[in-house]
Amino acid sequence: MFKRSAVLATLAVLAVGFAATAAVSSTGKQSRPGDLAKIDHIVVIYEENHSFDNLYGLWEGVNGIRQADGAHTIQVDQAGNPFPCLMQLDVNLTAPPNNATCGGVINGVSYGSPTYNGRFAIDPLVPATAATCPPPGAFAVNGFAAGKGVPGGCTRDIVHRYYQEQYQLDGGKQDRYTTGSDAVGLTQGFYITSDLPIYKYLHAKGHPSYAILDDFFQGAFGGSFLNHQVLIAAAAPKWPGGALNDGSANDLHSVVDASGMPNNYPAYVSPLGSAVKDTALTASCNPPAGRAPTPAGVTCGDYAVNTIQPGYQPYAPGTPDAKRLPPLTSPNIGDELTAKNVDWAWYSGGWSNADGDVGAPGWTNGSGPACSDPYALKTTAYPICPDADFQFHHQAFNYYANYAPGTAARKAHLQDEAAYSQLVASSTSSCGLKPVSFVKPIGEENEHPGYASESQGSDHLVSLLEAITASACAKDTMVVVTYDEFGGQQDHVPPPGQGGAPGPHDQWGPGTRVPALVLAPGLKAPFVVDSTEHDTTSILATIEHRFGVAPLSTRDAQVPDLASALTATATKLH
Secondary structure, three states: OEOOEOOOOOOOOOOOOOOOEEEEEOOOOOOOOOOOOOOOEEEEEEEOOOOHHHHHOOOOOOOOHHHOOHHHOOOEOOOOOEOOEOOOOOOOOOOOOOOOOEEEEEOOEEEEEOOEOOOEEOOOOOOOOOOOEOOOOOOOOOOOOOOOOEOOOOOOOOOOOHHHHHHHHHHHOOOOOOOOOOOHHHHHEEOOHHHOHHHHHOOOOOOOOEEEEOOEEOOOOOOHHHHHHHHHHOOOOEOOOOOOOOOOOOOOEOEOOOOOOOOOEOOEOOOOHHHOEOOOEOEOOOOOOOOOOOOOOOOEOOEEOOOOEEOOOOOOOOOOHHHEEOOEOOOOHHHHHHHOOOOEEEEEOOHHHHHOOOOOOOOOOOOOOOOOOOOEOOOOOOOOOOEOOOOHHHOHHHHEHHHOOOOHHHHHHEEEHHHHHHHHHOOOOOOOOOOEEEEEOOHHHOOOOOOOOHHHHHHHHHHHHHHHHOOHHHHOEEEEEEEOOOOOOOOOOOOOOOOOOOOOOEOOEOOOEOOEEEEOOOOOOOEEEEOOOEEOHHHHHHHHHHHOOOOOOHHHHHOOOHHHHHOOEEEEOO
16 A cells, blocks of 8 residues: 555454463552663554554453443434444445445434444455555545555544543543544444454464553543643643634634534534634633633643644644644653653654655655655655655654754654664664654554554554564563554543543543553563553653653653553463
């Protein structure tokens, strides 16, 4: 499909029969001083947009789809009544081209559907080989019909935003994902786990020891921008100096209704009609005249919670200054590591091209005067040559003043994924990685529905893991693989704070459960199921505990770190 990934996964039968020696942990203790002592390097691979049930729900030994109860799975409409079946909008999931097995009416619109109200497998309807993926930079709101795109088995994208997710969680009932979504029934889809390249790799003979974390939640409600910020700062960023609050086009505050919703969807009609507003910032605490009051209990203020572009290049071409977040000066993990003389880097696929780092690792745009890579955006000018699927809002540190263009800190710490790969490849006698590495694949390889292939993104993830396990880094490196957020997809486990579920939480999250893996020396079994409650800020806690860095917020101060995977005891799985 894409120029960076060529291997296609083949379909396999739906069967999970792998018997393994596993370890299971459910303690919430912080690590002891010695638990992380043998870990000299931490690598965080940050993938995109899948809930745990959606991707790992059929992994053996986990709290997955087979363990889900109907009360946390069956989806209800705006009035609280179960749908008879799931309306589908993705062009490859509708009926036709599929046979309708049931039907219904939503807000006066009749529909037929191939999927009843419940979980359904995506793969039989959109196999990994299906030519349903967009060419780089292309977009179709309901996806590309089979044969009209390129191979990879892509679905359409699904809304994943701050206020919508809180509505979808429904206080821990997990039953309004479909109602609160622009993609309605696609929220209930899942992949056949045993067909995923990552599953096959970790079940092959000689696979590295690994832990699967089946109680790991995205750090914040909503989408990628906010969860990238929580990964590095454990909090939502606040608009420096105060955001515009006058009701004009440049006032980026959201407007929500009594249910906390900022938008209308096929299955949700807001009582405020078109007066709701779904934008980058939280609702105003004191809305100007002409805007609806913000309901009590709704998080308000000048906080950036949905996708917003950075003040610095690279940012989406054409974004005006008034709609870009001014540079931040609040604390982040990079600043704290640097203060402790602990080296680190954020390695992003496509960064050199997007940042105009001519000749640096990953640069593919020649010597000018125009961008020569055929996949470069046509709306930018040399040497700023971002790939058509480069995601500007995934570059978390580019929002901070300390890493402004031209600074030494930017050059040292914001680099291309190609530079990371070179360091791993050169680690033959000892590990040449920095103590902390964040790895962010480019859009084509990050597994994000709508513009990336799940199977080919999983192939890329396998290649990253294979490189580490084949290098000298394997003996002292903890690799953490997780997903920034749920991508709008349902999961049956209530996050901490929802419906009284215990665990650290605040107004930012955590949100829906997401997949997470740990590969590290010292695991007590080849396959570990760690059921300790974690969220994205547990990654920060792990870095902080290993390198003596102070917590950034109450969240990373309270959550268990990931050493729980190293201290689990063995149990036999069948």
